[in-house]
Amino acid sequence: xxxxxxPPQIPQCELCGGPQVGNLRLVSQYHVGIHPNFRTLWAKPxxxxxxxxxxRCGHTMLFAAELAKVRxxxxxxxxxFTW
Numbered sequence: 492x493x494x495x496x497x498p499p500q501i502p503q504c505e506l507c508g509g510p511q512v513g514n515l516r517l518v519s520q521y522h523v524g525i526h527p528n529f530r531t532l533w534a535k536p537x538x539x540x541x542x543x544x545x546x547r548c549g550h551t552m553l554f555a556a557e558l559a560k561v562r563x564x565x566x567x568x569x570x571x572f573t574w
Contacts, residue, residue: 501543509547516541516556537561 501511516539538557544550555561565572 504545
């Protein structure tokens with residue numbers, strides 16, 4: 492028996508309870524992503540950013556697509572990730 496794939500449920504917006512869309516990718520010619528503070532903005536980012544956005548109020552949450560890579564860099568060079 493073949494069953495249809497059910498996509499994961501995206502929770503409603505924390506702020507207004509509206510519907511959200513996910514798997515949005517931030518892209519640009521300037522390599523938008525996560526950069527430690529020592530890198531210039533035109534350097535290759537450690538991770539691209541994925542976003543979830545509310546269709547009602549526009550509230551947007553960002554998530555690192557390559558979290559393991561960011562964790563590894565933060566463990567090797569914690570001084571680059573200071574406030």
